[in-house]
Amino acid sequence: MTAIQDGSGFDQFQGLRKELIELIERLEGVVRGAGQPTLAETVAELRGRVANDTFTVLVAGEFNAGKSTTINAMLGQKVLPASGNPTTAVLSVVRWGETEQGFLYRVDTTKIDGLDEAAVPVAVQDLTRHITIDSQSDGPNTWGMAEIRWPLELCRRGVDLVDSPGLNENIERARITLEFVNKADAVVFVFSALQAFSESEQKIMEEHLQMFCHDNIFFLVNRVNQVDEDDVENVKAGVRARIRERWDVGDDRLIFVNAQGALKGRQNGDPAQVEASGLPVFERSLEHFLTTQRARLKIVPPAAQVQTVVATTRDAIEDVLGLLDRNRKELADKYEQARGPLERLRQDRALIGRSMDNHLAATRAQIQEQARRRLIQAADLCLSWGHEVERSNKVTLNVFKAKENMNLLAEEMTEALGNRVRQYLDDWRKGELTDLIRARVEDLEAQVGEKLDMFDRDLEDIRVSIFEPAGIAEQRSPSALNRGLSTALGLFVDPGSALVGAQFGFKDMLKGVLPQLALAFGIGLLGFGPGVLFAALAGAGLIRTLWKLDKLNKSIVDTVADAVAKKLRDEAPEMARLISDKIYAEFAKQQRRVDEGLASAVAEVDEKVRFALGELERHEESSEQTKSELKAHRRTLVEIDQRAASVIKQWALS
Numbered sequence: 292m293t294a295i296q297d298g299s300g301f302d303q304f305q306g307l308r309k310e311l312i313e314l315i316e317r318l319e320g321v322v323r324g325a326g327q328p329t330l331a332e333t334v335a336e337l338r339g340r341v342a343n344d345t346f347t348v349l350v351a352g353e354f355n356a357g358k359s360t361t362i363n364a365m366l367g368q369k370v371l372p373a374s375g376n377p378t379t380a381v382l383s384v385v386r387w388g389e390t391e392q393g394f395l396y397r398v399d400t401t402k403i404d405g406l407d408e409a410a411v412p413v414a415v416q417d418l419t420r421h422i423t424i425d426s427q428s429d430g431p432n433t434w435g436m437a438e439i440r441w442p443l444e445l446c447r448r449g450v451d452l453v454d455s456p457g458l459n460e461n462i463e464r465a466r467i468t469l470e471f472v473n474k475a476d477a478v479v480f481v482f483s484a485l486q487a488f489s490e491s492e493q494k495i496m497e498e499h500l501q502m503f504c505h506d507n508i509f510f511l512v513n514r515v516n517q518v519d520e521d522d523v524e525n526v527k528a529g530v531r532a533r534i535r536e537r538w539d540v541g542d543d544r545l546i547f548v549n550a551q552g553a554l555k556g557r558q559n560g561d562p563a564q565v566e567a568s569g570l571p572v573f574e575r576s577l578e579h580f581l582t583t584q585r586a587r588l589k590i591v592p593p594a595a596q597v598q599t600v601v602a603t604t605r606d607a608i609e610d611v612l613g614l615l616d617r618n619r620k621e622l623a624d625k626y627e628q629a630r631g632p633l634e635r636l637r638q639d640r641a642l643i644g645r646s647m648d649n650h651l652a653a654t655r656a657q658i659q660e661q662a663r664r665r666l667i668q669a670a671d672l673c674l675s676w677g678h679e680v681e682r683s684n685k686v687t688l689n690v691f692k693a694k695e696n697m698n699l700l701a702e703e704m705t706e707a708l709g710n711r712v713r714q715y716l717d718d719w720r721k722g723e724l725t726d727l728i729r730a731r732v733e734d735l736e737a738q739v740g741e742k743l744d745m746f747d748r749d750l751e752d753i754r755v756s757i758f759e760p761a762g763i764a765e766q767r768s769p770s771a772l773n774r775g776l777s778t779a780l781g782l783f784v785d786p787g788s789a790l791v792g793a794q795f796g797f798k799d800m801l802k803g804v805l806p807q808l809a810l811a812f813g814i815g816l817l818g819f820g821p822g823v824l825f826a827a828l829a830g831a832g833l834i835r836t837l838w839k840l841d842k843l844n845k846s847i848v849d850t851v852a853d854a855v856a857k858k859l860r861d862e863a864p865e866m867a868r869l870i871s872d873k874i875y876a877e878f879a880k881q882q883r884r885v886d887e888g889l890a891s892a893v894a895e896v897d898e899k900v901r902f903a904l905g906e907l908e909r910h911e912e913s914s915e916q917t918k919s920e921l922k923a924h925r926r927t928l929v930e931i932d933q934r935a936a937s938v939i940k941q942w943a944l945s
């Protein structure tokens with residue numbers, strides 16, 4: 292069953308990817324041949340990344356929008372559970388398989404990129420039983436993820452489709468989806484045409500998607516068949532206008548479909564019905580996007596990385612060629628002298644790592660404390676917010692008896708309070724929290740920046756003493772350290788990171804951390820999201836308390852405000868921890884990159900000398916053969932460089 296006929300874009304992409312992999316393999320050989328094993332490891336990792344290329348498309352949206360039905364329609368069969376009740380309980384990955392197969396992963400496995408030992412095979416028709424909400428409702432969840440192998444053309448071309456739990460139905464399940472957002476390369480947000488782009492959807496999109504991949508979102512408006520026929524154009528125009536008021540999105544990314552019709556059409560082998568459903572338009576648009584964007588994200592950065600490594604290796608070859616002209620004994624003495632300083636640099640690296648660790652731990656604690664304080668402040672303000680809401684509310688709060696009425700009012704009240712809390716915390720994020728992080732980064736820069744500069748100077752001294760003994764200490768730009776850093780940084784640059792381009796600096800590091808702030812924040816606040824807060828409070832007995840109000844002689848406003856405040860106080864420590872953990876994780880990632888960069892800068896120098904010494908020893912008399920091998924490598928590098936440039940150019944022009 293394949294929906295996409297025109298695969299030329301994919302084929303071109305695959306062709307380039309293959310070429311890039313070959314280039315990287317050659318490069319790895321050359322780098323090893325030039326005596327740079329550490330750099331060669333980096334190249335090997337790069338190869339793995341390009342070879343192991345999957346593009347993950349997350350299908351997200353509120354419950355019942357038709358996410359699972361959309362994927363089923365693409366598969367041509369009802370594979371994923373879909374029904375009118377909240378249904379999907381876990382992330383379900385659809386990926387390529389020659390034959391249809393299902394797997395389940397236990398809750399504690401987090402692996403999403405392929406099978407591992409934890410996978411439990413399950414018949415496809417039995418999947419529904421295991422991964423619907425009902426099946427998981429009693430007791431703790433057993434399964435954390437499902438995987439479906441399916442002969443879908445799109446998947447064969449390296450795309451994983453991920454079905455996700457609805458966003459507005461349960462905090463835990465929404466969290467599963469939202470945490471996955473930044474792992475996805477693209478997001479398909481499914482709406483219902485009957486109420487597309489509701490306020491809660493807008494909030495979710497702004498808080499969780501806008502930060503990451505503005506370019507990589509599809510707006511899929513489903514259920515068009517449920518709109519009154521005479522009204523369809525009108526409804527579509529309204530939805531388009533509402534979405535475009537906030538998002539700059541063209542017709543290729545804003546598509547109306549009837550997923551149910553598409554599924555039925557494919558099940559019945561009725562191409563006209565499929566075409567009429569609008570789904571093929573979406574599938575073609577997705578394919579086009581995957582062809583162009585995927586290349587941009589998955590081909591261009593690694594190709595640029597190849598060029599960085601080429602430049603580094605060419606320098607290394609020049610250095611080694613120089614060393615090979617030297618007297619072995621003299622070089623051995625030089626190396627002996629450099630050993631101590633090199634060892635000290637290794638220790639410096641460890642020291643820098645430790646002081647970054649300490650700084651980071653302090654930052655984490657400060658963020659956590661600030662978050663906790665702010666949450667408690669919000670709790671303290673709940674009561675007065677409640678009364679403001681009451682005054683500005685059209686509905687009178689105290690004159691009713693009917694329970695439904697009371698519930699409705701309590702719900703409105705909760706919603707309004709939830710909004711106030713979110714606003715209050717959002718102001719904090721934009722103001723005080725951002726300031727704190729900025730100050731911490733500057734402080735870190737002051738503390739470590741100097742040590743890094745010193746490291747750089749010491750390394751350069753060693754380099755000069757070994758490679759340029761005649762005193763022609765021509766400083767290379769960029770320095771060895773900066774080369775090391777950009778090599779390490781470039782390798783780890785991921786889509787969504789602000790570090791693309793891989794020029795190291797603490798300011799860039801900050802840029803990389805700040806977008807994460809919104810995610811950290813969104814997750815921490817989820818409990819106060821639209822629709823969720825009231826459900827949580829109702830579950831915690833708010834309604835029962837309200838019913839007893841007559842006896843308690845307390846107003847609804849006070850009761851609801853108290854309940855919200857209590858929830859805030861109860862959850863403040865955990866929410867504060869979540870927020871600070873998220874930010875910390877992002878900092879820690881950057882720090883690892885710096886650490887790798889320092890290590891490879893030292894290794895680069897060390898390995899060149901050891902290589903030259905080894906060659907001089909091996910050949911006793913003459914190193915001519917090694918030299919001519921190195922020169923051949925140098926020529927190969929020129930060629931690799933040109934081909935990498937051409938790979939980049941093909942996408943820059945497309």
Ligand SMILES: Nc1nc2c(ncn2[C@@H]2O[C@H](COP(=O)(O)OP(=O)(O)OP(=O)(O)O)[C@@H](O)[C@H]2O)c(=O)[nH]1
Nearest residue numbers: 354355356357358359360373374378379457514550
């Ligand atoms: N009429 C009509 N019904 C649809 C359409 N798409 C989905 N449905 C139905 O709506 C119900 C919900 O669809 P699902 O695909 O389960 O929705 P979901 O977004 O995956 O929901 P959760 O997993 O609960 O978050 C199912 O009964 C579908 O058959 C559509 O385009 N038109």
Ligand SMILES: [Mg+2]
Nearest residue numbers: 358359378379
């Ligand atoms: Mg579903």
